[in-house]
């Protein structure tokens with residue numbers, strides 16, 4: 586099951602519920618007035634669910650902003666987003682960009698070893714053609730319709746992590762891992778670990 590919640594006007598949370606776990610992995614989508622922009626691609630296992638959820642939103646999917654290329658954050662991008670729009674622009678940090686997107690084994694092989702059953706649940710990321718990759722610079726600004734996304738490189742959880750400030754609301758999107766995982770039932774934030782260098 587996938588839950589779509591309009592958290593603000595034209596801003597949607599899509600809880601992908603991989604493996605039936607809710608409040609764990611969400612993708613956010615914003616209707617800019619000139620297309621839908623998406624933050625994160627979810628894991629490969631949720632790719633079909635993400636595609637179906639986005640089909641229900643008004644507008645074409647034009648841009649995807651990925652905080653980092655860990656399997657739970659971008660693995661479904663290839664199946665869901667590039668099939669909805671083969672020309673979608675996928676914004677990634679240069680260390681996780683055109684080298685990794687078409688070659689997911691770079692990230693999949695060490696992730697499967699480190700994550701065990703959870704890695705198997707999320708699945709091997711789907712290839713994203715390098716032509717879709719847009720490698721960012723710190724401070725880049727991308728405007729789509731009424732919305733502007735500012736890219737901030739935020740290494741820490743991953744060397745290639747980036748966050749986004751979204752105007753006009755000045756929302757900060759950190760993709761979860763940069764700030765910890767909030768466990769609703771415990772009302773507690775679990776810190777996320779740093780990755781061993783992979784790329």
Ligand SMILES: [Zn+2]
Nearest residue numbers: 653655742762
């Ligand atoms: Zn991560």
